[in-house]
Every structure is written in structure tokens, then in C-alpha cells.
Amino acid sequence: MMSINWFPGHMHKARKEIAKVMDEIDVVIEVLDARLPVSSENPMISQLGKGTxxxxxxxxxxxxxxxxxxxxVDYYNSLPDTRxxxxxYKQKKLISSIPNLCNELVPSRSNNGRQVRAMIMGIPNVGKSTMINAxxxxxxxxxxxEPAVTKGQKRFLLKNGMALSDTPGMLWPKIEDRDSGYRLAASGAIKNTAIEFQQVAEYAAEFLCQDYPELMVARYKLKKIPENADELLKEIGRKRGGLRAGGKIDMHKASEILLNELRxxxxxxxxYETVSEWLEKWEQQRIEAERLAAEELAAEAAKEQGKE
Ligand SMILES: Nc1nc2c(ncn2[C@@H]2O[C@H](COP(=O)(O)OP(=O)(O)O)[C@@H](O)[C@H]2O)c(=O)[nH]1
Ligand SMILES: [Mg+2]
Structure with a gap:
């Protein structure tokens, strides 16, 4: 089982800093990686930003x-207070429409000629700095x-009156779900993780065989859809000069080719992830949480009975 340690001390500091500035924020601009919208979230953003x-x-x-x-996009747009x-980063026109969108979301401020205060938030490497510059x-x-690029709280003023600030502190993704860890690693969102490189490639290969077999066939000129991750990686090794002395396939090289080209x-x-997959997961989590709560209640009731 993989484990990734995200320096809880750091997390604690970020939480305090965010809680402090949240009162002054009218809109949160949350940057997610479109390839893995849920796994590239930091749950503190929705927790601390409730109502914003x-x-x-x-x-x-x-x-x-x-x-x-x-x-x-459709799913998120169906949630309250969410656009x-x-x-x-190449869509300049769309990017320049963001301040207007912020104003629309907070009419009480913008209609009164007051500056709308937006904070751009997200985990490292999702593209916050690039977005701010654009x-x-x-x-x-x-x-x-490298993640440690944005340090401390900075506030920048926009020409049209929107005040924009960058995430204070670091917001790491929350990796409780096994898939999330692998997806973050496979996409390159997190690097040098505790997860073995070859394991990440195997996860990616498995996923690609399942969800995008036709892309594999096209990219590696395969005669047929590979049955599984191992077969795919071996085929890549064979085709792309991964043969070592004695005809042994260099699986590390094959892994590297696949991950580099995927990223x-x-x-x-x-x-990597779909709405329907997560709706199902969330439903299961809800049921599990309810079950645990009921168990706790029952245990407490039993204890009370014992006292009588
Ligand atoms: N392909 C692609 N790369 C992006 C995009 N936005 C940012 N990047 C790249 O992602 C990396 C991290 O971006 P950065 O703005 O530093 O992320 P931050 O850590 O959230 O501030 C950089 O190499 C960017 O060039 C995008 O829309 N598409
Ligand atoms: Mg940055």
C-alpha cells in the first residue's frame, strides 16, 4: 500500500492562513486539473470556503x-454557487472573461462599484501562477x-477593479483514495512520490487499456487491443528499443516511454476520472459514514445500558 506524507505541519499552517483570509474573499477561483478534477482538489477549499x-x-x-x-463542467454547474x-493557458479570450464572471457572481459588490476580491486556489502545479500571469x-x-514557488500571501490589483490574490501557503491534494494517488502520479501532477515509478506505469497502462484502447493501438501501432497492462508495456518495450541483451524486455524503459508520452x-x-464513477464512490462513502455513525450510536446505547 502506498503512503504519501504531505507534511501535516505545513497543512495546518495553510489552514490557519486560509481561514484568516477567507473572510475577505468574495469569490474563490479554484484551479483543478481537468484530467482529474476530484483527485486534484484540496478539500480545505470547499470546507473553508463554504458559502463563498x-x-x-x-x-x-x-x-x-x-x-x-x-x-x-455540467456537473459542477449544477451545484449551488458554483460556475x-x-x-x-492558451485560451486568452476565455481567461480575460474571468473577471467579468467574478463580478456576475457577486453582484452585491460589483453593482455598488466595489472591488470584487478573488483568491486563486489549488494544489501545486495545476497552473495557478500561469493563470495569474495571463x-x-x-x-x-x-x-x-517545483511546488514551492508561491510563498506567502500576495495581492495583485487588476485594471478592471478585481483584486486577485494567490493561495497562501501550500494546498496539497488529499490522497486517501488509492486511485487518486496513482492518477496524480500518472498525470505528472505530483512527482517524486513515494509510489514506485513502475507501479505508476502499470496503473496507467491498465487504465489506458480499459478506457482508451484505441489510443494505444494508434500510438504504438499495435495489431490488436492489448489484453492487460503487462502485455501493453511489453509491446511498447519491444517496439521502442527496449530490448536488452538476451532479448529481455526492459520494462523500466517501457514504463518511462509510456509515462512521458502520457504526461x-x-x-x-x-x-482519468468520470462524474459517474465519483457519484458512485461518494454514495458508497455516504453509506459507509452512516453505517459507522449507527454503529457508534449502538455502542453508546449499549454502554449506557450496562451502567443501569
Ligand atoms: N498543457 C498545459 N500546461 C499548463 C497549463 N497551465 C499551466 N501549465 C504548466 O503546468 C506547470 C505548472 O504551472 P504553474 O503555473 O507554475 O502552477 P502552480 O504551481 O499552480 O502555480 C508549468 O509547467 C506550466 O507551464 C495548461 O493549461 N496546459
Ligand atoms: Mg505557483
């Missing part, structure tokens, strides 16, 4: 499956692959 309207940016949609992204848009039309936030988008537009 949110714009969900399904970012990096240039890498995602457009059909699945549209399903996520969702499919976006990526919104401001200049390079203010440092873009980088780079060469394989095609891929989305």
Missing part, C-alpha cells in the same frame, strides 16, 4: 478528454514545476 461562490477552472483541458471534461469552465497580462507570479499529451486527450 466558486469558479472552478478545469485547467489543462488541452490535455484532457473533451467529452469527459464537458460532463464535469465551471473548461480552460487552458489574467494580469504580465509575468508577476513565477511559473515552475506530454502525445498519446492523446485523456481524462
Amino acid at each position: 461562490p466558486v469558479i472552478k477552472l478545469l485547467n489543462k483541458s488541452d490535455l484532457a478528454d473533451p467529452v469527459r471534461t464537458q460532463e464535469w 465551471a469552465i473548461m480552460i487552458d 489574467l494580469l497580462g504580465k509575468k508577476i507570479a513565477k511559473v515552475g514545476n 506530454g499529451g502525445q498519446i492523446g486527450l485523456v481524462t
Whole structure:
């Protein structure tokens, strides 16, 4: 079983900082990775931001499956106080429409000529800094692959009167779900994780065989749809110079090829999670939580009886 330790101390600090600024925020602009909208969430955002309207940016949609992204957009738009848009860093027009969307969501402020205060939030690497720079039309936030780029609380003013600030502290994804960990690793959203590289490739290969077999056939010029992850990786190894002395297939090299091409988008537009999958998971979680609560009640009742 994998375990990923996200420095709870850091998390605690972020929670305090966010709770402190949340009162001053009118709109949350939550940046998600369109390929894995739920797994790229940080639950603190919805917890601490309760009652604050949110714009969900399904970012990096240039890498995602457009059909699945549209399903996520529709789902999020059905939630109260929530707007969702499919976006990526090249869509300048769409990006420049975000301030107006913020104003629409908080008419009480914007109609009274007051600045709408928006905070851009999200886990590392989802594209917050890139988005801030595009919104401001200049390079203010440092873009980088390393997460520790945005430090402290910064507030930037926009020309049209919207005040925009970056996430204070670090918001790591919450990895309780096994799939979420692998998806974050496979997409490149998190790097150098505790998960074995080859295991991530196997997970990705399994998923691709299941959900996108035709992309595999096209990319690796396969004669037929691979039966499973192992067969796919072996085929990639064979075709792409992964043969070592004695004809042994270099599975590490095959894994590297698959993951690099998947992350780079060469394989095609891929989305790891679907609305229907998560609706089912959430329903199961709800049932499980209810069961636990009922058990607890029963245990307490039994204890009370014992006292009498
Ligand atoms: N393909 C793609 N890459 C993006 C997009 N937005 C950001 N990136 C890349 O994702 C990486 C992380 O971006 P950054 O803005 O630093 O993320 P932050 O940690 O949330 O501030 C950088 O390499 C960006 O170039 C997008 O819409 N599409
Ligand atoms: Mg940043």
C-alpha cells in the first residue's frame, strides 16, 4: 500500500492562513486539473470556503478528454454557487472573461462599484501562477514545476477593479483514495512520490487499456487491443528499443516511454476520472459514514445500558 506524507505541519499552517483570509474573499477561483478534477482538489477549499461562490477552472483541458471534461463542467454547474469552465493557458479570450464572471457572481459588490476580491486556489502545479500571469497580462507570479514557488500571501490589483490574490501557503491534494494517488502520479501532477515509478506505469497502462484502447493501438501501432497492462508495456518495450541483451524486455524503459508520452499529451486527450464513477464512490462513502455513525450510536446505547 502506498503512503504519501504531505507534511501535516505545513497543512495546518495553510489552514490557519486560509481561514484568516477567507473572510475577505468574495469569490474563490479554484484551479483543478481537468484530467482529474476530484483527485486534484484540496478539500480545505470547499470546507473553508463554504458559502463563498466558486469558479472552478478545469485547467489543462488541452490535455484532457473533451467529452469527459464537458460532463464535469455540467456537473459542477449544477451545484449551488458554483460556475465551471473548461480552460487552458492558451485560451486568452476565455481567461480575460474571468473577471467579468467574478463580478456576475457577486453582484452585491460589483453593482455598488466595489472591488470584487478573488483568491486563486489549488494544489501545486495545476497552473495557478500561469493563470495569474495571463489574467494580469504580465509575468508577476513565477511559473515552475517545483511546488514551492508561491510563498506567502500576495495581492495583485487588476485594471478592471478585481483584486486577485494567490493561495497562501501550500494546498496539497488529499490522497486517501488509492486511485487518486496513482492518477496524480500518472498525470505528472505530483512527482517524486513515494509510489514506485513502475507501479505508476502499470496503473496507467491498465487504465489506458480499459478506457482508451484505441489510443494505444494508434500510438504504438499495435495489431490488436492489448489484453492487460503487462502485455501493453511489453509491446511498447519491444517496439521502442527496449530490448536488452538476451532479448529481455526492459520494462523500466517501457514504463518511462509510456509515462512521458502520457504526461506530454502525445498519446492523446485523456481524462482519468468520470462524474459517474465519483457519484458512485461518494454514495458508497455516504453509506459507509452512516453505517459507522449507527454503529457508534449502538455502542453508546449499549454502554449506557450496562451502567443501569
Ligand atoms: N498543457 C498545459 N500546461 C499548463 C497549463 N497551465 C499551466 N501549465 C504548466 O503546468 C506547470 C505548472 O504551472 P504553474 O503555473 O507554475 O502552477 P502552480 O504551481 O499552480 O502555480 C508549468 O509547467 C506550466 O507551464 C495548461 O493549461 N496546459
Ligand atoms: Mg505557483
